[in-house]
Amino acid sequence: DVKVTQSSRYLVKRTGEKVFLECVQDMDHENMFWYRQDPGLGLRLIYFSYDVKMKEKGDIPEGYSVSREKKERFSLILESASTNQTSMYLCASLMGAGANVLTFGAGSRLTVL
């Protein structure tokens, strides 16, 4: 089974801090994604990447950046965390050829105080 591992399940940060959310997948997938999920708003795509060092903006990229230096690792960076970035962050990896079936990590619950 594909495993998508998000290193931090729960984080508490202060406003203005730089935050790194790490995601690693173990199936050599080319495509990786970062979503945030909020009550009443559902899943919203922040950034995605189709290859190493490549990135594409999703629907809500403002306030975020990403890094994909190695194929298996996709990092989400909050340069200066704000309270409105308190959310559940979900990383996903694309299953492969055919339909765009996603394998998600367990999520990282970020609270910004």
Next chain:
Amino acid sequence: SQKIEQNSEALNIQEGKTATLTCNYTNYSPAYLQWYRQDPGRGPVFLLLIRENEKEKRKERLKVTFDTTLKQSLFHITASQPADSATYLCALDPYSGYSTLTFGKGTMLLVSP
């Protein structure tokens, strides 16, 4: 703009009954429609997908229908069990180039013993 709608109210049913969840969409022509299950505090897990030229798909107690004329998918769980209690998300998949999924906000299913 594209819109995907799932019933925001929780669906409460009794164990053993069939649960039916609805996914409606507008301004979209997906090649596939996918269903995911999400437990509280966890990432979504892929369940089933159905292609635009398929009317129905089954997997164990799960059945999905796809009506591209009505722009609607129905997700059925037969002989429901309390362990089926979760939030169910539908996702539209255009399957073209560097496309990404569009998720509905999900419907919570509660199965009582």
